[in-house]
Structure formats: C-alpha cells, structure tokens
Amino acid sequence: MGFVSRGFRGKRRDNVSSSRVPPGQYVVADFPVLSAGPTPHVNIDQWTFSIEGEIDEPKRWTWKELSALPADTVTTDIHCVTKWSKLDTTWKGVSVDTLMEGVDTAADFTTVYSDGGYTTNLTLDDVTGNKAWVVYEFDGQPIEPQHGGPLRFFVPHLYFWKSAKWVRGIRLQKEEHPGFWESNGYHIRGDPWREQRYWGD
Amino acid sequence: MTSHGPLKWQFGTLAEVVQETPRVSSLHLDVPDWQGHLAGQHVDVRLTADDGYQAERSYSIASAPDDPRLALTVERLDDGEVSPYLVGELRVGDRLELRGPIGGFFVWRGDVDTPLLVIGGGSGVVPLMAMLRHRANIKSTVPARLLFSSRTQADIIYRDELSRLGAAGDGLTVFHTLTRERPAGWTGYTRRVDETMLKEVAWPKQDSPAVFICGPTPFVEAASQLLVGMGYEPRSIKTERFGATGGTA
Secondary structure (H helix, E strand, O other): OOOOOOOOOOOOOOOOOHHHOOOOOEEOOOOOOOOOOOOOOOOOOOOEEEEEEOOOOOEEEEHHHHHOOOOEEEEEEEEOOOOEEEEEEEEEEEEHHHHOOOOOOOOOEEEEEEHHHOEEEEEHHHHOOOOOEEEEEEOOEEOOHHHOOOOEEEOOOOOHHHOOOOEEEEEEEOOOOOOOHHHOOEOOOOOHHHOOOEOOO | OOOOOOOOOEEEEEEEEEEEEOOEEEEEEEOOOOOOOOEOOEEEEEEEOOOOOEEEEEEEEOOOOOOOOEEEEEEOOOOOOOHHHHOOOOOOOOEEEEEEEEOOOOOEOOOOOOOEEEEEEHHHHHHHHHHHHHHHHOOOOOOEEEEEEEOOHHHOOOHHHHHHHHOOOOOEEEEEEEOOOOOOOOOOEOOOOOHHHHHHHOOOHHHOOEEEEEEEHHHHHHHHHHHHHOOOOHHHEEEEEEOOOOOOO
8 A cells, every 4th residue: 555645535526527637636616827927918909820930931810810710619628737627618719720721841849939938839740630729719708818818829638838828829840849838847748647747757 | 947857756754833824834844855946946745545536736845945844835725625634634743745846937046136026925925935045045135025915914924034034134125015904003014016015115127126926816917017017027027826716717
C-alpha cells in the first residue's frame, strides 16, 4: 500500500463520471481567470488575425472577415494545468482547418501568438483535423476580455494554457519553438491525460 | 530559472504550524530532498485517501530560498477540499506529498537594482512575502513597496513580521488597506485599491519598477489596469491570480 495522507477523506463528486476528469484535476462550476500579466486593450478596428511563416502567401483577416467565416459550435470539457476542469463548456468560432484551407506548408510546428506578447507552441498535427479553433463566443456570449476576448485560441485536448487568449495569429514553423509557459517550466505538449504539466513529466 | 530535471513527487514532514490569522496558517516543512527554489514559485501538494482517491492543489511557497524549512501559507476555504485538511487536520509529524518548485515567470531574484512594487490581496501576499523575506536575507536595499489589501485587521497575514521588515530602514515601505473595517487608531487606508491610492503608493512610471500583483482575480484585474492607466508598461507587470471568480464567463 502506497502513501496515505492520514485522516484525508476528500470530496467525491459522485455525479461526475471519473473517466471525464484527467488525473490530478477537480471539477469547478465557475470559470477561473489566470494570466501572467494585465489584460490587453484591443482596438477591434485595427485588429487582424494572420497565418504566416512557412507559407507561400500569408493569410490575414479583419474582424469582419473572420466573423463571416463558417463557424462551429463546440461543447467540450476544458482542463487547466492549475488543476481545475470545467465540463460541458460551449464555444463558437472558426475551425483552424477552415483557416488553413488551401494552405500548403512544409511546417510541422506552429507558434500561436497573442496581443501582450504571449505565445504557445503546438504541432501542426495538434491544431488540425478538427482539434482547434479560434473562438469568439463562450456560452453564447462574446468572450470577456479577461477570458481572452475578442478572440482566443481553442485546443481543448491539451491543457488550457495552449488555448491562447487574445490570439492574433499562427506562425507556421519547421522547428519547434517553446512558447511562454513552455519556456518557464511547463511541458512542451501538455496532454492532461498523461498529466504532462511540467518539464520532464 | 531553476532547472532540476523532472519534478518528482517527494515528501515533507510537518515540523511546525504557525497560525497567522483565524483562517490562515503556515506549515513549516522539513523536505530532505528539496533542491531549492526562487521567491515567487509554488509547489503542488497531493493528498491520498486510503481508497486511493487523490486530490492535488498548488500553493505558493512562503519561505525565502535560504530559509531552513519550506513554508506554505494556506487559507482554509470553507468549501475547499484540500485546504481544510492542511489547516485543521495535518499535524506535526505528518508527511505531506509535494513537488516543485514550479513556475519560472512570477519570480524575483533580487539581483538587479530595479525598484520592487508588490501588490497583494489576502492570501495573494504569500509569494510576495517570499520575495520580501528573500530581500531581507540577501540584505538588499533596493527600494521596495508592498501594498497589501486585507478584509479586517485580524485578517492581516504576517502583520507583525511586516511591521518589523518595514521598520528595518532598508528601503522597504509597507502600505495596508482594509476593505471591511475601520479600526480605531488605524493609520492605513480603508477602502479597495483605487487610482488615488496607487498614485500615492506606486512610483511614477518613469521609475519603471518591477511589479508583481497577486490575489483574487477581480483584485488583480483592477490593480493591473490601474497601473496600465498610469502609464506603466504592461510587460513590467507580472500577475498571479487564484481563487474563485464567481463569474461564469
């Protein structure tokens, strides 16, 4: 028998199937905000979203153009590396597959970058094939600034630090470049089901 | 950035409990395999029940890097799963499973002359206290200011120690504000952090201090936006947020 914390009972949330909660996580009903710095101010009139880097012709959309693209509504669970999970969250936005339509690239990696300087790295495989979106609505409402509005990246199969808030673009790259948290002790990939929280996990 | 390879789970033994306020206690742990940390980092704590059920949470390290024991300061949340165990059940001699140190961004090494502005709300003061304890340990005279918001006088974590640090004459000034009480004889502020208060406490933007803000999300949001409004470079402001937000979006 392994270590047991003397006297610890824990709170079992029996109405939640444990198969939905990755190791080390607990379910919350509210929506915590975490960020490394102040919420950036965004001027929507000058705002653009880009796909650039290893691409013949960079692609760019204004807010109006992005909003006019075909959108998906996705309901899924999200998992933050700080241990909270939120189940059945609903988001609306444009699939990265839609944004990448017609794009030919030799890149295997991406850096997703945001207003305020935040970056996160993802393999091209992790953001294509119906796995990633750029989202502008949460629960039927425009995403609040502190939750990453007007647009955040959304890649729910990985820890939520990869779902970059205030996203402005995707840079396609031949090499992997660790992003902000990945350079500050956090795992390069961040799969919650393998509990890949920190370097070396 | 301290980089010691994979962060393995290890054990600390509770050596001493110090009650800081009615709901907050500090756990002083002996951790034989501890590899060291920087002020501002945190640990993950893992509890295991006898049927194998586990719960993990993060706690900021309260002790400075050179302190002999690893200290965690924990606020007991009434509806919490882990904090009521740590503050209330865990006894001297018990072992606690933890891993760390975690986080390379919200850290203060004390190796540059930049003035230090730390702003804490409630238990958000914990990582900031590690920074101020480190500053005292290394005998730094870098100008430093703490603005600390608490509910009532009795809720002020580390109150006596902060008085001593602030009276040391080494360039640290401690400012308190209370949001739910106006005690007789109180000389600090008695309201939520606002622009007027920050203009009195914070340096002008030209002094370019390093800024660390920690506490509940609404507190951090308000304080950081006020500083940005005062012309502070957003990238000079590091934030750490925790606790419930109350909102759904």
